[in-house]
Amino acid sequence: MNVLGIDIGGTGIKGAPVNVETGELLAERFRIPTPHPARPDAVADVVAEITRHFNHAGPTGITFPAIIKKGGVYSASNVDTSWIGTDAAALFTRRLGGPVTVVNDADAAGIAEMRFGAGRGQKGVVILLTFGTGIGSAIFYDGRLLPNSEFGHLTIRGKDAEKRSSEKVREEKGLSWKQWAGRVSEYLASLEKLFSPDLFIIGGGVSNKAEKFLSLLTAGTSVPVEAARMRNEAGIIGAACVAAPHLS
Numbered sequence: 671m672n673v674l675g676i677d678i679g680g681t682g683i684k685g686a687p688v689n690v691e692t693g694e695l696l697a698e699r700f701r702i703p704t705p706h707p708a709r710p711d712a713v714a715d716v717v718a719e720i721t722r723h724f725n726h727a728g729p730t731g732i733t734f735p736a737i738i739k740k741g742g743v744y745s746a747s748n749v750d751t752s753w754i755g756t757d758a759a760a761l762f763t764r765r766l767g768g769p770v771t772v773v774n775d776a777d778a779a780g781i782a783e784m785r786f787g788a789g790r791g792q793k794g795v796v797i798l799l800t801f802g803t804g805i806g807s808a809i810f811y812d813g814r815l816l817p818n819s820e821f822g823h824l825t826i827r828g829k830d831a832e833k834r835s836s837e838k839v840r841e842e843k844g845l846s847w848k849q850w851a852g853r854v855s856e857y858l859a860s861l862e863k864l865f866s867p868d869l870f871i872i873g874g875g876v877s878n879k880a881e882k883f884l885s886l887l888t889a890g891t892s893v894p895v896e897a898a899r900m901r902n903e904a905g906i907i908g909a910a911c912v913a914a915p916h917l918s
C-alpha cells in the first residue's frame with residue numbers, strides 16, 4: 671500500500687510516498703526548509719505543498735517534534751509555542767482533505783527501525799534516540815512502543831540532555847566527534863541505569879555520519895549501540911506505517 675510520509679523537523683520538512691509493506695521510498699524524497707516562524711498555518715502550507723508535489727490523495731502520516739496525543743500537540747521545545755494545544759491532526763486533515771495521522775517524530779523513527787531496520791526482531795527493551803535539532807526518543811518492549819517518552823529532557827549535569835548533546839549543539843559549539851561522543855556516552859550511561867535496555871539505536875540527522883562516532887560511544891555503556899539503518903528517512907517511513915490502516 672502507498673502511503674505518504676511527511677517528517678516535520680526544525681530545519682526541513684521532508685516527504686515521500688512509502689511502500690509500507692517493505693519500508694521502501696517509492697520516489698525521491700522532497701524537502702522544503704521549515705518556515706520561520708514555524709507557526710501552524712505556515713507549516714500546514716508546506717505540508718500541503720509536499721502533498722501536491724506527489725499528487726497524493728490517500729492516507730498521510732505526519733511526524734511532529736513534540737508530545738502528541740490523539741493528534742493534539744502538548745509541548746513545544748523546538749517548535750513555535752503557538753502549537754501547544756492545537757489539534758494538529760484536524761489542522762492537516764482540513765488542509766489535505768484525506769485521512770491524516772500525526773505521531774511524535776522519534777516514535778515514528780523507532781517504529782520504522784523496529785519494523786525494517788536495526789531493531790527488527792529485537793526482543794526486550796530497545797531505546798532509539800534521534801540526534802538532530804533536539805534529542806528524540808522511542809522506547810520499545812518486545813516490539814511494542816511506549817509513546818512520548820521524551821528522554822531528550824532527562825537532566826544531565828544540571829541541563830536538559832538535548833541542550834548538551836544534540837547534533838545542533840555539536841555543530842554550534844564546534845565539538846569534536848570525541849568530545850560529543852563523550853557527552854552522548856554519559857547520557858547513554860544514565861539511560862542504561864534507568865531502563866536496562868538491550869539495544870540502543872542512534873538515529874536522526876547524525877546517523878548519516880555513524881562511522882565518525884559509533885566506535886567512540888562504547889565507553890559509557892555495556893549495551894550494544896547501532897546506527898539507524900534507515901538513517902534520516904526513518905521518520906518518513908514510520909509516519910507512513912502509522913497512517914496505514916491495517917498496520918497501525
Ligand code: BGC
Nearest residue numbers: 735736737747776804805806
Ligand atoms: C521534543 C521531542 C522530540 C525531540 C526530537 C524534543 O525537544 O520534546 O518531542 O521528539 O525534540 O525532535
